[in-house]
Every structure is written in C-alpha cells, then in structure tokens.
Amino acid sequence: MHFKDINFIIIGAGKSASTWLQKQLQSDPEVYMPDPELHYFSRNYSRGDEWYLSQFKDAGVGQTVGEKSNSYLYAPDAAAHIHDRMPHVRLIAQLRNPVERAYSNYCMLFQRGEVGPDIESYLDPSQGGGNKLLISGHFASHLQTYIDLFGREKLLILFFEGVLDDPEGQMSQVRTHLDLPPHPLAPEGWSKTKDKSAPNVPAHWKKRLGWMKPIVRPLRGTATFETARGWIASETQYPPLTDDLRKRLNDYYGPSIEALEQISGQSLSHWYGSMDEPGGMTA
Template sequence: MQFDNIDFVIIGAAKSATTWLQTQLQSDPAVYMPDPELHYFSREYDRGEEWYLSQFSDEGAGRIVGEKSNSYLYMPEAPARLHRHLPHVKLIVQLRNPVERAYSNYCMLFRRGEVGVDIGNYLDPSLGENLRFLVGGNFASHLQSYVDIFGREALLILLFEGVLDDPETQMSRVRTHLGLPPRRLAPSGQNKVKDRTVPVVPAGLRKRLAWMKPIARPLRGTAAFQAVRNLVARETRYPPLTDDLRNRLNDYYRPSIELLENMSGHSLSHWYGPVGRAQQEMADADGFARINYLGEGAAI
C-alpha cells in the first residue's frame, strides 16, 4: 500500500455515528477500510510512514481505500500532515449538535467512572473552555484549516440527524462524494445498535474485578457468563443536562454554529432553537437520558 492508493479519510466528529459510516462502507466489497482508528496524522505521527502504510493490508488492492480517525478533526497539526502525504484525498466529516455531543461524551465517561456527578464541572462554559468536553464542539474553527488547505470541494459535511432521519440518503451522499455507485444500506444500518440505558457493571466494581479479565475473556458470550453479569449489572442513572446548563451551552456554541452554517450550507438553527431543546424531552420522568444511538458500538 502506498499513500497514492488511499482515497478518503473520515476525520470526525467523535460521538457522531462515524462508526456507522465506517460499517456501511466496509459492507461494500468495492471499499476497504482497516477496522481500528489509526490516529496517525494526529497522535501517532512519530511512528512513521512505514507503520501507517502497514496498517492497510493487501485486501485493499483494486478497491476504494480509506480510514477513519475522529481525532483528525481536533488536532491542529492533522490537516497539514494529511495534505503533505495525501493531497488528493477526499474528506468526510459527520457532525452532531455540539451540546448533545458534549453531553454524550460526558455520559460515556460517567459510565466508565472517569468523571463525577457534578456535570457543571465539566460542561459549564462559564467555568472555562474545557478542552476535552467543550472546545471539540467548535466545529467551524476545526474545519476551516481543512477548507483552507484542501479546498471546500474536497470536504463532505454531513449531519448526525441524517443517520437518524434518512440513512439511505445519508449514505447516498457519501457514495456520490467517493465516486461509488448506488447501493442499499447494509442490514445493520437499519437498527439502533447501542442504548446507553443498557445495564453495565458499575465502574468501581469493574476496577476491583480487573484482575479477572484474562480468566473471564474465554467465557464471554456464554450463558453462564451472561447469567453472572446480570447479577451485578445495573442501569446507569446519568446526571441530567438541565435547561439552565443547556441554555448556557447553546449561547457558548451559537457563534460557532452560525459560522458552520455559512461553511456547510446546512441550516442549523434547530441546534440551538426550540427543536434542539425538544431533544432533551426524550429523557424519562427522572430526567436521565434514554436516547438510542445508531452505529457507535461501545464508543457511545
């Protein structure tokens, strides 16, 4: 595999169903993508060109070849590095309401036990621009470098809502951008594959039982393993995204959203208007999110 053989890169965004895009493309025999996110042009650049190219097997010969690494959207060095090695590449980005994206990221880390219950410490913009949770949602500034270097025509900008509302059309746009003929969705694209209300083993208990992982790994998927897991798994109760905090996040992101509207050609007023706020009404009576997401697997 050579750099000239790599045709496209999905650059993000995290928590925006990009794994769904990857799964759909990998279902096409005409497309080849390695499974893991390589993060070469962001976190792993020091590994060198030989390491990166070795991640693409000979299966890609004669096929449309691409990769997905969500970190490329956020790392300032990534656009120039990508262009240095792949000036011809076609870029795809799928974006989500930055408020919902930030909350989804918080919930993922809360479920893992990596953040506490005081959600404001992480998501309140009045306490500072938290790099991990907030700055990543300023999509326009991240994308501007790609537009400046590659040109707007090289970049396909998609919205998360397209996966939920009309996945056939969403993938049709991707395939047109990549020069692929029309194709029906893979069956997995019809299903909600990850529900963050599914019971999980509490984070504290997982840490205490970490020593058992090598022993338990061969038993995964068996009835006995599932029976034991069901005894200790609990439904996670997430701290709610309050109206007050949502409004502060809407105000924080609004200038960036308006810039993104001009860049993308998409109307995005629903991201900070009444329709956007109505998404929170999908929470249950206790105020904890009960939203199903498509295609993010264990990443959500």
C-alpha cells in the first residue's frame, strides 16, 4: 500500500453522523475502510508513515480505499500533513448545526464524567469561547484551510439533515464524489446510533469497575451481562440547553455560519431553529 492508493478521507465533523457515512461505505464490497479512526495526521503523526499505511494492508485490488478521522477537521496541522502525502485525495466533510453539535459533544463528555453539570462554564461563549467544544464548530475557517490546499472541487460538503431527511440522496452525493456506482443503503443505516436517552453506567461506576473490562468483554451481549449491567445502568439526566444559552451560541456562531453558506453555496437559515432531542442520531 502506498499513499497514492488511498482515494478519500472523511475529515469530520464529530457528532455529525460521520460514522453513518463510514458504515454505509463499508457495506460496499468495492470500498475498503479500516474500522477505527486512525487520527494519524492529527494525533498519531509520530507513529510514522509505515504505521499509517499498514492500517490498509487488507485492502483488495481495485477497491476504493479511504478512512475517517473527525479530528482532521480541527487539528491545526492535519490539512498540511495530508496534502504533503496525498495531494490527490478526495475529502468529505459532513457538518451539523454548530450549536447542536456543541451540546451533543457536551452531553457525551458529561455522560463520561469528563465535564461537570455547570453547562454554561463550558458552552457560554463569554466564559469558554476559546475551548475546544466551541472552537470545533467554526466549520468555515477549518474548511478554508483544506480548500486553500486542495481546491474546492476535491471537497464534498454535506449536512447532518441529509442523513435524516434523504439518506439515499446523501449517499448518492458521496458515491458520485468518489466515482462509485450506485449501491443500496445498508440496513443499519436506518437505525439511530449512540442514543443519549439509553441507560448508561454512571461515570463513577465505570471508573470503579474499569479493571473488570478485560474479564467481562467476552460476556457482552449475553443475557447474564445485560442483566448485571441493568442493575447499575440508568438514564443520564443531562443539563438542559436553555433558550437563553442557545441564543448566545447562535449569536456567537452567526458569522461563521454565514461564511459557511458562502463556501457551501447552501442556505443554512434553518440552523437557527429548534434543537435536536437528546435521543437523536449523534454518530
């Protein structure tokens, strides 16, 4: 495997159903994608090119080869690293209302016990405007870096709403961008993923029981495991995103959304509407 043999990269965004895109492409025998996010050009660059290329060793002759790593959209040097190795590669970005994305990301971190219940200390732009939760949503500036290097024609910009409203049309755009023939949607593409309303093991229990993971891993999915998990799992009560905080976030992201409209050529006025329910698709 050589860099010239890698055809595409899904660069993000996180919490925007990019995993759905990956599953759909992986269901096609003409496509090869490794399962994990490699994060090579953002977090694992020190591992070296040989390590990265080895992740594609199982790709078959003639397959369209690619990967997905959401961190590539935000990492400062990722675009330059990718262009240095693969100036030919085609790029896909699937984006979500930055207010909804930030709240979804906050909820994920809250469920893990990595952030506290004081939501404003993390999502109020006047308090945390420089933190990663908010900076990640400035899609226009992140994408402009890629456009400056690769050109606009190599970048396909999609939106989260397309997965919900017209999944066939969404994948048709992807397949056209990658010069792939039509292929039916994978059945799992119709289901929700990472449902935030599903019962979860509280973060403090996860830390206490972390040592048991290797022991119980073979039991996952069995009736015994699910019964035991049910004893301690509960529905997480997430701090709500208030109307006032949502308005502040809309104001904060307004200029960035306008810039994204110019880049994408699409109106995003609907992004100022209501928030997603906590149980939506958040891949």
